[in-house]
Amino acid sequence: MTKIAIFDYGAGNIFSLKNALEKQNATVEVQTKVDMLKGYDGIFLPGVGNFDPAIQSINRDSVDFLDIVGDTPVFGICLGMEMFFDKSQEGKEEGLGIINGDVIVLPDTLKVPHMGWNALEIKKENKILEGVENGSWVYFVHSYRANPTTQDVIVAESDYDVKVPAIVQKDNYFGTQFHPEKSGDVGALMLKNFLRECKK
Template sequence: MIAIIDYGMGNLRSVQKGLEKAGYASVITADPEQVRQAPGVILPGVGAFADAMNNLRTSGMIEPIQEVVAAGKPFLGICLGFQLMFEASEEGGNFQGLGIFPGQVRRLPPGLKVPHMGWNALTIRQANPFMDGISDGAEFYFVHSYYVDPADPGLIIATADYGLHFCAIAGREHVFGAQFHPEKSSDLGLKILENFGKQVHAC
């Protein structure tokens, strides 16, 4: 059963419903041990980076997340959860992230309406099983004011364009992150969750 981490900052039930529609059982949990034991883990998130890291720290979730990733279990970060996977964010100052991926979280350029909210097309930069059934130009639903800037371009699976080409999906091996909300992105979003579920069941 896929664990959806409850640390007080996410549309947890919508993610769970999305997994259900994609055919995969999940549990919303605030128990670090349940996260450790899960075959796959999703880190959602809506809100401020510093608050989210503080909540992960006080809830005892940072070490279980690191252990899950080190153990080779499938892991997916969504929206703020994706940003938390990087080393640091400039949101509200300079705050340390989980450091799963190298790179920074940066504010969208001046002059753009923020948050960037609505449907936006993806440009696929590299083939990946996480993108099975997703064609170049497919649209997904975004809500964000910051974007990830990976230090390793090889992590970038797909980009989107909003005043600049920014990383919309990053990943390596079993670990992935999406800046958009697959659970709010209709059938194609469900396909993303299905692809993640397939990787969990394959492990």
């Protein structure tokens, strides 16, 4: 059994993610302290909450998140992915700085938040996309988008009048702007692929 931790910022319901992972036969535990994230096969930063309180919860215990995580695979969803970057227009706190760039608000010419299904434009092969077809539909709920310094971290985009980085990856950090746990069979396949990486 793959042992997975979901880091809970205390901001919302993470039941749907826990449920989706358990359907893939993962053992899932919810943790609220960074120093409790050691010893897992994989870690999820879920997509619920606001940037500053989430970052503050990661930094609260004066323990370095990156040191604790080491080379453990990490999957960031929506806000969880946005925290990989240097900063966000949603808050004033510094991000984790795993990926260079910032997170910017969607243009006010669009309906914000963006809620609904959009197609993936796959830019390059990736371990979590094995078996996922280009043009597959996934479910978004967001008001911000990643703006990386270099394009090489972008695995897939989605078109919402602006190009939105939908999947990013750097080293052992995988992130999706959409919610795989709410994206039907396509999202379930990505979670399954990630869990396979956690077993290696």
